[in-house]
Amino acid sequence: MFRCDPPVSPGGSAGPPRPRCRGSGERAAMGRRRLRQLVDSLRRSAEHFDKREVECLIRLFDALVAESGSRPAAGGLGRSMFRDALHSAFGMTDDMIMDRVFHTFDRDNDSCISVVEWVEGLSVFLRGTLEERIKYCFEVYDLNGDGYISREEMFQMLKNSLLKQPSEEDPDEGIKDLVDIALKKMDYDHDGKLSFMDFEKAVRDEMLLLEAFGPCLPDIKSSMAFEQKTFQDTRRL
Numbered sequence: 001m002f003r004c005d006p007p008v009s010p011g012g013s014a015g016p017p018r019p020r021c022r023g024s025g026e027r028a029a030m031g032r033r034r035l036r037q038l039v040d041s042l043r044r045s046a047e048h049f050d051k052r053e054v055e056c057l058i059r060l061f062d063a064l065v066a067e068s069g070s071r072p073a074a075g076g077l078g079r080s081m082f083r084d085a086l087h088s089a090f091g092m093t094d095d096m097i098m099d100r101v102f103h104t105f106d107r108d109n110d111s112c113i114s115v116v117e118w119v120e121g122l123s124v125f126l127r128g129t130l131e132e133r134i135k136y137c138f139e140v141y142d143l144n145g146d147g148y149i150s151r152e153e154m155f156q157m158l159k160n161s162l163l164k165q166p167s168e169e170d171p172d173e174g175i176k177d178l179v180d181i182a183l184k185k186m187d188y189d190h191d192g193k194l195s196f197m198d199f200e201k202a203v204r205d206e207m208l209l210l211e212a213f214g215p216c217l218p219d220i221k222s223s224m225a226f227e228q229k230t231f232q233d234t235r236r237l
């Protein structure tokens with residue numbers, strides 16, 4: 001069971017009102033007009049989905065929230081439910097990476113994924129452009145959010161993903177070697193850490209480096225299966 005903390009102060013953001021963590025019960029009370037507004041607004045902000053796909057994703061969100069047993073007032077996806085969804089739909093298993101994915105979706109940092117955050121997050125996660133995916137992966141890997149992927153952060157992520165395989169020698173030494181290799185290849189300005197510019201340049205040179213520190217995007221097969229299953233529903237909201 002999870003709990004959604006109350007949202008932080010909205011701080012007068014521009015644009016249409018962004019609903020926070022509304023569950024199915026609360027949204028039922030929004031009325032059809034507001035639901036239309038939500039779909040229209042999401043179609044603009046989550047630009048990789050068309051109207052029908054947005055509706056399907058809202059429906060899936062409602063189903064997941066209902067499944068989690070969240071109280072309507074606190075509706076929205078908490079961390080554990082979101083991780084379960086990532087695991088079952090995309091085969092993700094790395095808790096550290098899944099927590100970071102949660103963090104990138106949870107734009108307002110209230111520990112709860114609202115319907116808007118869900119659809120906008122999936123737009124990048126499933127269909128993001130290369131530029132969007134580079135930004136997304138960098139955000140996932142910058143564990144403390146200071147704008148750099150540090151040597152320690154690389155070590156932590158690589159250790160986390162590599163220790164699942166049996167190793168014969170001192171694993172830390174091997175991981176340190178990998179960090180050195182990553183820095184040698186990606187740290188263009190030689191300051192011992194990866195800035196966004198370093199990371200972007202490295203990935204544009206070699207696409208495989210996009211997920212250098214752990215898989216955080218869906219593979220093509222599970223992504224296609226998810227889309228097929230989610231978007232086959234032709235009912236209107």
Ligand SMILES: [Ca+2]
Nearest residue numbers: 106110112113
């Ligand atoms: Ca949130």
Ligand SMILES: [Ca+2]
Nearest residue numbers: 142144146148
């Ligand atoms: Ca950092």
